[in-house]
Structures are given as structure tokens and as C-alpha cells.
Amino acid sequence: MKEEHKHIKAKKYGMVIDLDKCTGCGACMVACMAENNVPFKEDETDKLLSITWLRIYKLTNGKPFPETDICYLPRPCMHCEGQHGHAPCVSVCPATVTDYDMETGIVSQIYTRCFGCRYCMAACPYHARYFNWWDPVWPEGMEKYLNPNVSPRMRGVVEKCSFCFPRYQVAKDKAMAEGRREVEEHEYQTACTQACPAGAITFGDLNNPKHAVYKLKMSPNAFRLLERLGTNPKVYYISSREWVRRSGDNYLANEVKIKKL
Amino acid sequence: MSKLDDKKTDQKGQEDGVRGFIILFFIIGLFASLIVGWMIFPSLLYSKKKQPIDFNHVLHVEAVDQGCESCHYIREDGSFSGVPKLAQCVDCHEEVQGEDPEEAKFVNEYVAEGKEVPWLVYSRQPDCVFFSHVTHTKMAEMDCATCHGAIGESEHSKIYEQNRISGYSRDIWGKNIAGFKKNTWDRMKMDDCSECHVKNHVRQASVQTKKGGCFVCHK
Numbered sequence: 001m002k003e004e005h006k007h008i009k010a011k012k013y014g015m016v017i018d019l020d021k022c023t024g025c026g027a028c029m030v031a032c033m034a035e036n037n038v039p040f041k042e043d044e045t046d047k048l049l050s051i052t053w054l055r056i057y058k059l060t061n062g063k064p065f066p067e068t069d070i071c072y073l074p075r076p077c078m079h080c081e082g083q084h085g086h087a088p089c090v091s092v093c094p095a096t097v098t099d100y101d102m103e104t105g106i107v108s109q110i111y112t113r114c115f116g117c118r119y120c121m122a123a124c125p126y127h128a129r130y131f132n133w134w135d136p137v138w139p140e141g142m143e144k145y146l147n148p149n150v151s152p153r154m155r156g157v158v159e160k161c162s163f164c165f166p167r168y169q170v171a172k173d174k175a176m177a178e179g180r181r182e183v184e185e186h187e188y189q190t191a192c193t194q195a196c197p198a199g200a201i202t203f204g205d206l207n208n209p210k211h212a213v214y215k216l217k218m219s220p221n222a223f224r225l226l227e228r229l230g231t232n233p234k235v236y237y238i239s240s241r242e243w244v245r246r247s248g249d250n251y252l253a254n255e256v257k258i259k260k261l
Numbered sequence: 262m263s264k265l266d267d268k269k270t271d272q273k274g275q276e277d278g279v280r281g282f283i284i285l286f287f288i289i290g291l292f293a294s295l296i297v298g299w300m301i302f303p304s305l306l307y308s309k310k311k312q313p314i315d316f317n318h319v320l321h322v323e324a325v326d327q328g329c330e331s332c333h334y335i336r337e338d339g340s341f342s343g344v345p346k347l348a349q350c351v352d353c354h355e356e357v358q359g360e361d362p363e364e365a366k367f368v369n370e371y372v373a374e375g376k377e378v379p380w381l382v383y384s385r386q387p388d389c390v391f392f393s394h395v396t397h398t399k400m401a402e403m404d405c406a407t408c409h410g411a412i413g414e415s416e417h418s419k420i421y422e423q424n425r426i427s428g429y430s431r432d433i434w435g436k437n438i439a440g441f442k443k444n445t446w447d448r449m450k451m452d453d454c455s456e457c458h459v460k461n462h463v464r465q466a467s468v469q470t471k472k473g474g475c476f477v478c479h480k
Contacts, residue, residue, distance in 0.1 A: 010466070085468035093469075101474035102466035108476040112389045151389040151480050166480045169391050173339030176395045 012081070012105035013163055014206040014234035015190070016216040017074055019244055021200035022056075024072030029054050031195030032076075035164060037146045039136030039153070051130040053077070053161040054192055061243045071244045074201070076192065077128040077161035078225065078233030079107045088231060089120035089129065097158075105206075105234060106163055114157040121158060125226050126233075129160045163203070164190040185211050206234060223248045303438050307431050312418035313378050314371075315363045319416050324353070329405065329413060341394035344380045347371060381421040383432040384409060384449060391480040401461075410446035454478055 032038065032054040044050050059071045080087035085100035087107055097113040098120055100106075121129045135155040138146070146152065149166040153159050171187040185204050193203040204211030216222065217236045223245045224233045239245055325331035332345040350372070357368045371378050386392055397403045405413055412419075422431035435448025442448060445457075458473045459465065467474040 090468060096469045099470070099475045100468040101464075101476055102468060103464055103474065104466075104476070106476060108474065108479070110389065110475045110479050112387070113475075149480060162476075165476050166391070169393070169476075169480060170339070173393050173395050175339070176393070176400050177335055177337065177339035181400070 010103050010105075010207065012206045012234065013168075013188075013204070014079065014105065014213055014217070014236065015076065015163075015193075016202045016213045016222065016236045016238060018200045018202075018216075019071050019073060019237050019239040020241075021198040022072045022074060022196075023198055024056055024058065025197065026056060027195045027197055028074055028192035028201065029056060031191040032161070034145075035147055035150070035191035036162070037136075037150050037152050038159075039132070039134075039138075041134070041137075049133055051132070051159065053128075053130070053159070055127075059244065059247050069241070069243070071239065071241065071247075073237065074192070075126060075128065075225075076163070076190075076235060077107065078126050078231065078235045079105060079163060080231040080233050081105060082230065082232050088123040088125065092119040092123045094119065104165075104168070106165055107160075108165070109158065109160055109162065111151065111153045111157045111159060116156040116158065118158060125229055125231060129158050132157050132159065167191075221245065225249070299438060306425055307422040308425055310381060310421045310423060312381055312421065314367045314418075316418045317363075317416050318413055322413065333405075335395045335399065339393075339395050344382060347375070347377050381430075383412075383419070383421060383430050385430055386433065386449075387429060389479050391478055407445050408449055410444065451478075 029052060033040065033052070036053055038051055038053055040050070054074055054076045057073045057075060059073055061067070061069045063069070080089075081100070082088065082091070085102055087098075087100055089098050090100050090107065094117060095113055095115060097110055099108045099110075101108060116131065118129075118131055121127075121131060132153050132155050136152060147166075149170060167190070168183065168188045171183045172181075175181065175183050175187065185208075188203075190201075190203050193201040202212050202216055204213040206213055206217060208214055213236075216238065219238050221238050221240055222236045223239075224236055225248050227233075228249055237244075237248065321332075322328060332342075332349055334342050336342060350367075354364070354368055354372050357365050367378070370376070397408075398405070423429070424431065424434075433448060434450050435442065437447065442453070445453075455473060457463075458477070464474060464477050465472055
């Protein structure tokens with residue numbers, strides 16, 4: 001049994017999002033909320049209190065007409081690897097709620113373990129984590145539409161994008177029923193990837209040369225958010241526009257060249 | 262002098278008596294709280310429920326032709342069928358075939374009404390736990406009894422005990438309140454899963470614990 005386990009290569013699941021293709025339609029956000037039983041309230045006007053595992057931001061180049069340009073940027077959890085898996089949130093959690101798995105590269109969150117101190121929210125430079133100020137209340141009849149593979153959350157805990165990890169667990173079960181231990185690329189895809197009508201989101205194992213993300217992430221137009229903090233995120237963005245790439249990090253006004261890490 | 266001495270010894274005697282009482286009450290109190298803590302509280306903590314139908318495994322394993330898998334099997338998509346649905350029973354139980362009152366109850370109350378039996382699942386884990394049968398029974402070739410004990414060879418459904426506070430089945434944390442475990446199936450809490458996973462090197466890739474990552478068994 002031991003020998004067999006050794007043969008499974010460590011994976012590093014990640015995402016490449018092509019911002020040239022993203023139209024900001026929001027289909028990924030909707031798919032994400034439905035897939036992951038993300039709670040919502042009747043009044044969602046105060047975005048500080050909303051929970052959105054995947055959120056679309058609107059960037060503008062700040063120039064007057066006719067040079068005005070905008071770009072939509074979907075932001076899931078970056079599943080930062082940091083140095084040897086010490087993501088900012090993982091390092092600060094006092095209760096081992098959040099963890100980095102060296103075999104999948106996924107930053108997990110165990111809601112039942114969380115007591116709501118929100119250190120991780122403060123540590124996360126991407127605002128990818130959200131706090132449940134209330135117990136979820138589903139509109140009449142909607143509990144029947146909840147996804148049974150994703151455990152629901154309760155008041156007082158932090159939640160975030162899991163790269164739809166339960167889909168990996170289910171895919172692995174199917175693979176094992178067929179006598180395999182490895183999951184194929186198409187068998188494990190996130191809900192947002194599948195929902196995007198423009199095909200802007202690509203998901204897969206960044207370590208596996210056979211997966212689409214492997215090549216995409218090496219594009220000269222690829223960048224990551226706030227790379228210089230050393231968070232080592234696993235979500236890459238692609239944009240042919242220089243100003244978009246520049247807005248991925250903080251640069252001095254006179255700094256010209258973007259250093260590729 | 263002697264009078265004084267008498268008084269002193271009197272006092273001493275009284276003090277001894279008081280001290281004796283204190284020690285006596287202390288011992289009584291200690292035993293009372295031990296009894297409450299170790300015997301009364303644990304039995305109050307769990308409510309006991311009977312299964313809606315008393316099910317005979319021995320009789321049925323003989324009656325079917327594929328053993329356990331006739332009723333508990335891995336579906337094509339890798340999920341586990343769990344406790345059988347009514348549809349799996351009706352072929353044999355459209356009508357009462359024996360004398361057993363349990364069968365009559367089953368046929369009249371459930372089969373005739375087309376109602377599913379609300380079986381209580383002894384091994385039901387909390388919502389946040391992900392468990393996979395195909396991994397253990399197919400890939401690791403483990404016996405059902407390793408985790409469930411002798412349920413497959415039982416003639417009666419055992420009593421289901423539910424924790425009044427957490428709502429979980431007693432089979433998760435086990436019967437022994439001192440925490441001793443004689444058999445692998447005595448309980449199935451996180452440490453028990455983990456103990457075996459550590460032994461078998463099952464995805465020991467957590468950065469925090471250096472053991473199994475939380476998302477191996479949680480969802």
C-alpha cells in the first residue's frame with residue numbers, strides 16, 4: 001500500500017484567468033454561490049457584509065475619453081503557497097482552522113473549527129475571506145437546492161473559496177470506482193471555470209505539463225496579484241494591456257519595467 | 262490543672278469529631294460526584310432510540326445472492342448506496358410472506374404506503390466530514406467489520422444512542438467514557454481515522470499538523 005501512495009505526484013491546483021476575455025458578466029459569481037451554498041441576505045446593498053467567494057472587480061485606467069479603458073477582474077481565493085505552504089492566513093490562524101495541503105496545493109478552511117477571530121481576514125491581502133455575521137437563512141424551499149457535498153456554515157465563522165474542493169473528492173471517488181487513483185484534468189474543474197461563457201478561466205494542475213494551465217501561466221502577459229509581497233499565489237492573470245498588468249501590484253510612478261518573478 | 266486538661270481533651274475530642282465528619286462528607290461527596298460524573302451523566306447525555314423496524318442481517322444475507330453487496334454497494338460514480346431504499350426490498354416484500362410481526366409492520370406501514378423507512382444511521386458523521394467507502398473497501402480492501410463491527414452478522418438492529426447536546430450518534434465517540442478502545446470499531450472519531458491514516462501514510466501533507474491535510478476528510 002505504501003509503495004502505491006508514493007507514486008502519486010504532488011499536485012498544485014491553480015487557475016489562469018484571461019482578463020482580455022472576461023466581460024464582467026458575473027456568471028462565475030452566480031455559479032460559485034450556487035455550488036458552494038454561499039449564503040445571501042434579502043438586502044445585499046452593504047457589500048462589506050456580503051459573502052462572495054469569487055468577486056469581480058472593475059479596474060479603470062483613470063484616463064479621460066477617448067483613452068478610457070476598463071477591465072474586469074474576477075478574484076477567487078489565491079491559494080497562496082508562500083514559502084513552503086506558509087500562506088499569510090495559515091501562518092496567523094491560532095486554531096489550525098486553515099491549512100495548506102502540500103499534495104494538492106489547496107488552502108483549506110474547516111468551518112467547525114473556526115471561532116471567528118478573523119486574524120486570517122486581516123492577514124489576507126486579497127480580501128478573499130468573509131465572515132458570517134448571521135446564520136444563513138434560505139428562502140422557502142431553497143434548502144432543497146443546496147449542494148450536499150459542501151458543508152454549510154454558521155454564524156461566527158470565516159469562509160472562502162476552496163477551488164470547489166469537494167468536486168475533487170467526488171471525482172476521486174469515481175476514479176477509484178474505476179480502479180484509478182489519479183483524477184483527469186476534465187474530471188476536476190471548478191464551477192466558475194465551467195460557467196464562464198467567454199472561456200476566460202482555466203483550471204488545472206500547475207505542475208502537470210499536460211494541463212492547459214501549465215503553458216498558459218508561462219505567457220509573457222501573465223502576472224499575479226501583489227506578487228512582490230511574496231504570497232506566491234496560484235491564480236495567474238493574463239492581459240495584453242500593460243496598464244492592467246501594472247495594476248496587479250503597487251509600482252512607483254517612475255518605475256518602468258515590471259519585474260517578472 | 263486537671264480540669265483544664267479535661268477541657269482541652271474534650272475540645273480535642275470535639276474537634277476530632279468535626280474533622281471526622283468533614284472527611285466523611287468529603288468522601289461521600291467525592292463518591293457522589295464520581296457516580297454522577299461517570300455513570301449518571303453519561304447515561305443522561307444519550308437518548309436511546311429503536312430502529313423503526315428491527316432488521317435481521319443474518320436472515321437476509323442468506324436470502325439474497327450477492328451478500329452485502331445486494332444491498333450495500335458502490336455506485337458507478339463511486340458513491341456508496343448506504344442503507345438500502347425501499348425499492349430494494351419490494352421485490353421480496355410486496356406481500357407478507359412469514360409470521361414475523363416486524364415483517365408485517367414493515368409491509369403494512371412502509372411497503373403498502375410507498376413510504377421510505379427512516380433508518381437511523383449509527384455511523385453517521387457530522388456534516389463537515391467527507392468519508393468515502395470506495396477508498397477503503399475497494400482500494401484498501403478493508404472489511405466492513407473493521408469500522409462497523411459485527412452489524413452484518415446481527416439478528417436484531419441494535420439500539421441507537423444519540424448525544425442530546427451534539428445530536429451525533431454514540432458510535433462516533435464510543436461507549437467507553439474513559440477513552441479506552443479495545444476494537445477498531447469501538448468508535449470512529451477524528452483521532453481514530455487519523456491513527457490509521459498515519460500508520461498507512463495516507464496523504465500526510467498538511468503544513469500545519471504534518472499529518473493528514475484537513476481536506477482529506479473534511480468538506
